[in-house]
Amino acid sequence: QVQLVESGGGLVQPGGSLRLSCAASGTIVNINFMGWYRQAPGKQRELVAAITSGTSGGTTNYADSVKGRFTISRDNAKNTVYLQMNSLDPEDTAVYYCNVRNGASPAYNLWGQGTQVTVSS
Numbered sequence: 001q002v003q004l005v006e007s008g009g010g011l012v013q014p015g016g017s018l019r020l021s022c023a024a025s026g027t028i029v030n031i032n033f034m035g036w037y038r039q040a041p042g043k044q045r046e047l048v049a050a051i052t053s054g055t056s057g058g059t060t061n062y063a064d065s066v067k068g069r070f071t072i073s074r075d076n077a078k079n080t081v082y083l084q085m086n087s088l089d090p091e092d093t094a095v096y097y098c099n100v101r102n103g104a105s106p107a108y109n110l111w112g113q114g115t116q117v118t119v120s121s
Contacts, residue, residue: 002024002025002027002028004022004024004025004098005022005025006020006112006114007021008115009117010117010118011119011120012088012118012119013088013119013121014121015087015088016088017084018085018088020098021081022036022080022081022082022083022098022100023078023079024110026079028110029102030102030105030106032052033101033102034072035047035050035099036048036049036050036072036081036096036098038092038094038096039094040095041093041094047061047063048062048066048083049061049063049071051072051074051081060072066085066092069085069086069088070083070084070085071083072084081098081100090120091119093117093118095116096114096116097111097112099111
């Protein structure tokens with residue numbers, strides 16, 4: 001029973017930075033998607049950043065609203081995925097969720113518990 005545990009959220013001033021971490025309690029095999037979603041008050045959940053595995057490597061994607069400011073990365077040895085967030089804006093305020101999934105062999109869809117990011121002066 002693998003779990004994803006998120007950390008790193010908190011209160012930060014506009015223009016500041018945070019790094020979110022999502023650590024798996026064990027090795028997750030055959031990952032084809034890992035990413036970060038967020039949901040702000042009154043808004044739908046949106047994909048912020050993701051790494052998608054392919055036959056020849058991975059592809060990194062970012063929401064237009066965070067391009068140039070956020071960076072997704074991973075540390076395979078630590079079973080951890082990160083989201084580095086720079087130049088934070090109040091519009092980035094949301095609960096951030098880590099997601100790791102695989103379509104088949106084996107199929108799974110794992111979510112972190114969510115971590116609150118609040119950007120305010």
